[in-house]
Amino acid sequence: MHKSLTVSKILIVDDEWPNVHLLDRFLQEAGFTNLRYTTDPTQALGLYKEFQPDLVLLDLLMPFLDGFAVMKQLCEHTESGEYTPILVLTADITSATKQRALSSGAKDFLTKPLDLSEVYLRIRNLLETRLLHLEVRAHNEHLEQKVRERTQELEESKIEVLERLAIAGEYRDYDTGEHTRRVGTIAAALAEALGSADPVVDLIRRAAPLHDIGKIGIPDQILLKAGRLSPAEFEIMKTHTTIGAKILSGSQHALLQIAESVARTHHERWDGSGYPSGLSAEAIPFEGRVVALADTFDALTHPRPYKEAWPAEAAIAEIKRQGGRQFDPAIVSAFVRFTAATDLLPLISGQSVHNLPVESRARH
Secondary structure (H helix, E strand, O other): OOHHHHOOEEEEEOOOHHHHHHHHHHHHHOOOOEEEEEOOHHHHHHHHHHHOOOEEEEOOOOOOOOHHHHHHHHHHOOOOOOOOOEEEEEOOOOHHHHHHHHHOOOOEEEEOOOOHHHHHHHHHHHHHHHHHHHHHHHHHHHHHHHHHHHHHHHHHHHHHHHHHHHHHHHHHHOOOOHHHHHHHHHHHHHHHHOOOOHHHHHHHHHHHHHOOHHHHHOOHHHHOOOOOOOHHHHHHHHOHHHHHHHHHOOOOOHHHHHHHHHHHHOOOOOOOOOOOOOOOHHHOOHHHHHHHHHHHHHHHOOOEOOEOOOOHHHHHHHHHHOEOOOEOHHHHHHHHHHHHHOOHHHHHHOOOEOOEOOOOOOOO
16 A cells, blocks of 8 residues: 555544444554544544544444434535545445435445455545545645746736836936836825725835826927926926826726826816816826825925925925815825824935835926
């Protein structure tokens, strides 16, 4: 017999001690080393859960709980898809009993008095099937793990491509990708402060850096102009929202759907005077409202070709002043509370806040 079969765990349940003793001695002589038994069928379930056998040898005619009741208990506590065979050993030789036992969960059936050579062969066959089941399950679990790992790799590669796309868009305008990183970090920190669930926070953190990706479609003479834009130039600049949304549109991926929304709506204003659609109040998607504030705060606190960097205190004051006009008042309040309780250096420098990393950009 294969060595792995002899270490299989076998549970014997029979109310007659001579039967238990016979099977115990016979199985040990056959090389089995991992045996448990009971003559009290009410203890069978507890032993089954504790011992987790590979095979159960079960009598049917027992006091207090008969074999059918024991089988019902064991089947109810066996995981779906699990294969733990039950071999019924009984003096009841009627066809009806055999059929009932096999339909109640038994995998095989032998009548007493037992032919030990046949008992041995039935046990070996059932344990070989059990071993094959465990090997197939282990193989399937290994394949499932490989699929999970591959899926994770693909997910990470998608995210990396999006992050690099955000950085590429940033280099189109400024000479660093740090604005994208900071906007993502600030937007995620704000979403978290507003009570968003972790998956939503993570989506906003990763989508926010793509808010200005549409600027890759704006001509250099407008995008890189050091002075103020003319009204006509500003109308062209505004199209970066719809260009970005078009670049990111049509995806079934939640991250890209959020990124499309952010690209389209991060210049909408709470009072309805923004662009491109003139949305107001809560008609502006939550992610657009959060990124609008994050983008403005970062733009104010960093130098641009057309302005100096504002001190953080002045930028916060401006954000507060724009509550109810440019920004959602509830998000402004959360931002003020957050900045009052947080060291602003990580926000301004782009370091992670509450373990939230990222990338993106804007021109105001």
